[in-house]
Every structure is written in structure tokens, then in C-alpha cells.
Amino acid sequence: MKRLVAIVEDEPAIRENYAAAFTREGYTVRAYGNRDQAMTAFASRLPDLAVIDISLEEEPEGGFELCRQLRALSAELPIIFLTARDTELDAVSGLRLGADDFLTKDLSLAHLIARVNALFRRVDALRRPHEATQVVRRGPLTLDPERMQIEWEGQVVLLSLTEFWIVFALARHPGHVKNRQQLMDAANVVLDDNTITSHVKRIRRKFQAIDPKFDAVQTVYGMGYRWVD
């Protein structure tokens, strides 16, 4: 059965282009122009994944509200924000509402689809019984690439997809310095330096929420970051 991807985007041309791309990838696509339409449809059937723009027709913040309502309907449903708004504040708000990723529209369709695929893989992996084989363990860190899940000292660290990929890229080869470009490639995003920096900052903060002494992600000034055991 084909997976159902819901696209909520008020710009028809973009909506149709995305829909075409997803359809080509073999997904069933439902596209909505505003929040009411989307919620009416979601009430009858939840999609398997939702791609949401923040500003929806008359509602500048409609995407956030829609995300909140969707999250209320389903805790597991992967939600991706895809927006022209790229401020730090928007990203933080979106991720705090439970979105799995926050992407800007600079992202190419291929990257978008790669992410959607990855999210579906994670959903699948979470549904399957836990396989310990692929799990990477480094001290207090437990890294499960299949489920795209990271634990620190036995507790799950809730990371967005981009953040997971950044941590994954760093922790796979501890001590190796990864520069920003390498991290962007690993995360399948095109970001500027400051966005990478704020991603790293968020990652550290999430780990520090569990362990205040967390200091495994180090900055190598002028070069990038590295994981230290």
C-alpha cells in the first residue's frame, strides 16, 4: 500500500510541483491549500507524513497551529515544516511543536524526498522489534541509525532529523573534525554557517538537558566540530 503524504501549501504551483515529485516517488499525495481543508481531510484520514508550510493563505502562522492539531491527533506522525521563513525563531518554534524537521524551501526536491524517505524508514524501524546489531555504542552514547534514535545514558535524546544526522556524522568517527560543509552534506541540507552553529548549539542543549556535564561535541575554531568520547 502506498504511503500517503499530505502537502499543505498555499502556493498552487509549488504545491503541484511537490505533489508531482512525491507522486513520482511512489507516494500517494493529498495536497491542501489551507488549514481548514487539511484538517477536514485529516479528521477522516490521517496521512502517513505531512509536509506543512507555516503561512497558509490568511493565516501567517497557520502551519504552527496545524502542526499542533496534527500532533494532538497522532504522536508518531512525521511532520516536516517546509517554509520560506528561515529565521531561528521560526525553526525553534516549529521543532518545539513536535515537528521532525524544519526545512527551508531552498532545499532541492531530491533532498526533500531523501528526508521523507528517511523519516519513513525511521517510522518503520520504530515499528519493528528492536535490533541491537546496528546499534553504535560509545560510552554513554547509544546510536541507532536504523531508527534514527540516539540515547545518552539510557535516555532518548529527541533530535530532529537534521540534528540526528549531524550527531551521527560526528559520533561515527570520534576525534575527527567535520567541517560545516561535511555536516551539511551529511544532513542533506544547504545551510549557512550560522545555521549550522545554531544546530550544534541546539544539539548540545538537548544533551545537556539529560546530562549537564555533556561536553562531547567540541568546536575546532576555524575548522568545524568533532566528537570527543
Add this chain to the structure above:
Amino acid sequence: MRTRVRAALRARPGAVGSGITVSLRLKLLLLGLATLVLPWEGTRYAREMESALREGEQDSLGAVAQSIASSLQGRTDLLYREPVTRGVGANVSAGVASPAPAETGHPAGTPDSSAVGTGNAATSTGAATSTGDATSTGNATTPTGTATPTGNTATPTDNSAAGHSSASVAEEAPARGSDGSPVTAPQGAFDLQPLVLEAAPYIDGYPDEWPQDPGAWRHYRHGRKGFGILTGVYERMLYVLLDVRDDHFVFDAGDASPLDPDASGDRIWLGFSSPDGNEHQVFFSASGPGSLMARRVVSGEFGRDTAVSEPRISGAWQPGPDGYRVELRVPLSMVGNRLGVLIDDRDVRGAVPTSYGMLRPQDLHTQGRLIAASPELLGYLKQFLQPGLRLAVAAPSGRALAQADALAQATELGPEPGLLARLYRRWVDEPQTHRPLTASAFIYDRGRQSPIGTLSVTQTGERWLTLRDRALTRMLNSTLVTTVIAVVLMFVFAARLALRLSRLRRASESALTREGLITTFPETASPDELGDVARGFSTLLGRLNEYTGYLRTLAGKLAHEIRTPLTIVRSSLENLETEGVSPGAHVYLDRARQGSERLNSILLAMGAATRVEEAIAGAERVCFDLVPVVASAVASYGNAFPQRRFAAELPGEPIGIDGAPDLIVQMLDKLIDNAVDFSPPGAQILVRLRVEPRIAWLEVDNPGSPLAPQVRVRLFESLWQSRSDRDSRPHFGLGLYIVRLIAEFHGGTASAENLPGNAGARFSVRLPAL
């Protein structure tokens, strides 16, 4: 304060505000000083007031003089001790009445004279006087008769006076006749006019207490002999000083009778008329230096003459330089209007004397007048006297008759003026200010025909000067206070105005900030013109702010608006790729994709400034060592820019910085980017970290073309670039703007300068160190 302003002016040559400050304060100060015209004008006014007062005072003084003179009109009894008449009518009929002529008998001493004007009244008829003369002569004969023996002996008379005594009398007569009044007649040869003495001379024979006035002496000469006579009046006494030239003075024989001719030595005769007109003679004879006794010859019952002492007249004898001196005192009450002195000079005791002098030697008739005022005149004048006044009566000849003086007495006005008042007075006073005022008026005879004297009133200026000084002091004080207050107020006002203006200037200078324009402007609440200016500024800035706000957000809005259509283009292109276009079309598809990618990176760059500002705002501060951070960053640049060489000069000790190391590195990245862009391939870029106390300098030197002067100030502004596009990378001049933002975040500054010899550029960031 002015130096400070000037210093400020020097420090800020372009600061218009300071220039205004100086001129405003100075101008208002000058305006304040303009009030000093008030005291100047005031002193002029005071001078005018003073001269007006002076004129008024002069007028009133004239009136006083006039009225006193009028009250003295015809009062020859006061002025010249003429016997009092019983009024004009009585005088007219006096021709018949015997007593009246008796009173006016003084000219009787000159029987040969017609004596027309002998009466007090100028209108007295010749007939009346002649009868008077007759009687008086009769009266007078008796004493003269007694004196005759001596008089006879004294045949040789003074050559100047007595030698032609009749001639001198004849001289007097027409004079009197023409004037109609004896008092106005010119002084005759035997007339005496006493001085008005300041103090009573002590009767001792010495002239010490007498005024030194050679003109007041009368001299009579007789051959080698002669004498000088000086008379004076003090209060009710007549004083006589005789200076007799006599090489051989003969004393009386002390024990003999004064009337014994054989015992007689030198003698002095004093002849005078009594107030009732009778003539009297007394004589003095000295038997040694010292006091003299006056004696009168009285005819006894048997025709025997006796010498009776006259105690009311006192005298003293002393030897003088050429002879001897005699000082006499006679009560004025005894004396009428005639007086004279005769010297009986003997070279041997008992010899026939040589008589000369002012009495007629034959009969001892008193030939000369005594022109002296009555003692009552002084009393009369004194009743008009006030402090600061002097009243004087003078004979027509100018000789003073009486003087009542209270000039030196302080007026009752005001205490001694204060220091300021004295200062003002010195300032205002002109040389003539303190001259006393004088007014005089003629005292006329009864018929108002001719003056019998002059009354002069003198008044010190003190009275009106005090008045003027009071007004002047009050006025000057108040103007001084007004000026001081005005100047102070104006200065305060100017200072406040300057303060407000400079506040406005500072506000307008610093109105343009990175966050936008400040629209909260000082002084906008003031209701005055300055408030209007401030409100105008505020409105202008508000509008400018809206506009710059619009401009500032324009890039972001534009980026945002462009992003959607760009996404449409890009997603459409990506979809198109999968649709299997022909290989020929693929070329165009690729180009379209490249174009859209560039457009996208432009959009990213346009939003970069906002993102940097956000990142800076959200940055966390930590304390860190700047040295390893810079070292590690510089080490990485070799890989990033293989075509440049990098060198680092780092200090040995750590440099503590409170800030965000990420941002510092980002700042260094931008500086290196800039250095790479402006240096030729293969060049060495030098990163230097210097430390001064509490200051860290991060410098990046790159060889290459120097910076143009006009560029240097704008280098660190947003969206500014001076380079021509050499590559396809979008440049929005954000790099150095970000450097500035990060430097400012750390409390530092960024600057650029040329390397020595214009070999390249140096970008420096000054950071406060811990």
C-alpha cells in the same frame, strides 16, 4: 567656562553647536552689560539734577540775600553805628529839633564843612545839619578846651594828614555832599575801618593775636616819627594796635601827677565821640612796659583839671622794633562814630611835645570817622544763620563790617556716607561741585538811592550734595543690583539655552543608530521655539525612520517574496529533469538550474545580515582565552585558501575575553575572506594578536592595493562594497559589517588603515580584555 567651550570647539572643528554656544553666551552677556548704560545715564541725570538744585539754591540764596539786605535797608545804625533816628519824618523835622542834630553831630568836628549829608537820612537838609553842627561843636568845645594846652603844644602836625588837615576835611566834605550819606563816602585820611576779628586779642602790647594784614594798617608820619594804627572789632569791643616809630621813648615820672607837664613823657591821646555825639579824649602815659591806664582830664570846680582814670578802657605798652607798641581795648558802647589817636612825642621829660596824629592838635578834635558796624549787626545776622551758611556785611569799599559764619557747621542731613556712596561721589563730582554758593545784595540807604553796604550770603554745597548723593546712591545701587541680576539671569539663561541646544545637537548627531533612528528627542515637550525645532526634528526623524525601516527590511522582504517564485522555478526545473527531456534541451535545463542556484545564493546572502544579527543576539558569553582560538583558526586557513600563505603573531600570555568564541572566529573568517579577496595569489596574510593592558588588538595585514581614504569610513557599513565583481560569488559587503557587529558585541571597535608605504591594508579589531 569659555576655555572649556573653546577647547570643545578646537576638539570639534565641525561642531556648529559649540560655535553657537560661544556666541549666544557672549551675546547675551553683552546684552546684560548694556544695562550698565543705566548708571551712566543716572550719573548724567544726577549731574543735571545737581546743577538744577544748584541753580535753585543760588536763586533762593539770592532771595535770602535780597530780603536780608532789604531788612537792613537804611540801617546805618547797625552798619555804621549811626545814631538812631526816629524815622524819616522826624528826621525831616530834625532841622528844628535840637536832639536830633545832636545825634547827628559827628560831622560837627568839622565846623568849616558844610556837612550837608550829616544826617542819617540822606534827605536831611543842609539847614538841619548845620544847626546840628553848631550845637555839637559847642558840646565838643569843652573837652577840646581842656585838651587845648597839649593841643597847642602839638603844633607841628603830621605832614600827610594833619599838615593839611583843613584840606583833608575839605576833601571829605564834597565827597559826603555828593553821596548824601557819610557812610558811603570814600575813606578819609583819618577814617578808621576796623577789621572784623576772629578772636579777641589779648591786651599785652604784642601783636601776636592780630591778623597779618598790612593793607589794614593806617600810617601817619611826622618827620622821622610816625605810627601805624590797626583797629579791629570783636564782639562788643574795639581793639586798637599802635606801632609807633620813636627812637627815644620817654616814660612818665612814675610818682608825679599825670597832669604835671614837667613829669610828662610821651603820651598817646585817644579821641572819640560818644554815641550821643560828644567828643571825649583819654590819654595814656607809660611809666614802664606793661599795662597802661587810660585817663581822662576833668575840669574841677576851681578850674583845676584832674586826671580821672577810665577803667573801661584798658591798654598795654611794649617796646617795638623801631619804637614801641600800644594795644588798647575800648568798649564799643562808649564809642560813637569818630575815633582818632594823637601822639605827644617828647624827647625829654617835661619838654614841649611834638603832637601829630589824627586829632586836631589845637583842640584835640577827632577828625576821622570810625567806620564799624554796631555789635547788634552780628546779632541781627545771626538770627538768619543756619548751619552751612555764612552771612557777611561789607562796606561799599569792600571792607567787611560783620560776619556770621556757620559754614563749617554740619548740616543736619544724613550721616557720613558709606564706602559705595563715597565712590559714587568721587565718580560723579566735578571740580566746581564743592565750591560754596555765594549771593550778594546791596544794602541801600533809606531812599534806595545808593548802597550803604553789601550783604553776601555764602552756602556750602554740602546740603544739596547730600541730597544728590542720597538720590544718586539709591539710584546707582538699584541699577547696580539690576545689572548684576540681569547679567546673572542672562548668563543662566544663555547657559541653559546652550545646554539645551547642545543636548539637541548631541541627540541629532547620535540619532542615527544601528537599530534605526532615535525618535525620542529631547526638548520636544518645551513650549518655546526650541521645542518647535526639537519637534520638527522629531517629526523629520520619525519619517526618516519609517523610510529607513522600510529600506532595511526591503532586502529581507524582497528575499522572502522572491523565494516563493524561485521555489516554483526550481521545483519545476527539477520536475522537468525527471520528465526525460531531449539531450539538447538538457543543456538549457542545466543553465536554468545554475541560474536559479545563483539566485538562491543571492537570497541567502541577502538574509545573512539578519541571521547574523539574530545569532549575535542569541549568543552566549563565556570567558575564554583568545590566543588558542585565533591560533586554531589561523591554522585552518591554509587548507581553505591554498593560494595564500598565513602567518600568525601571537603573544605568549593568554588573553582573557568575555564573549562568544564562535563569533570571534566568524569575525576572523570574515577578515581573512576580505584579506584574501584583496591580496594577490601567493601573498602572505599576517594575523597578529597584540595585548595592551585591558585591550586586545586583533590585526590582519594583507599586501595589496591600499584603501582609498573615502572608502575607509564606509568600509564597515552594511551592504557596501568597493570591489568590482571578479567572480561569480555574490558579494554584498556584509563581511566587514559582520566584523563590526561582532566587534561591537564584544564592546570593541573595528578599523582599517593602510600599511606603511601603502603596501597593503590592515584591518584591526580592538577588544576589551579581562
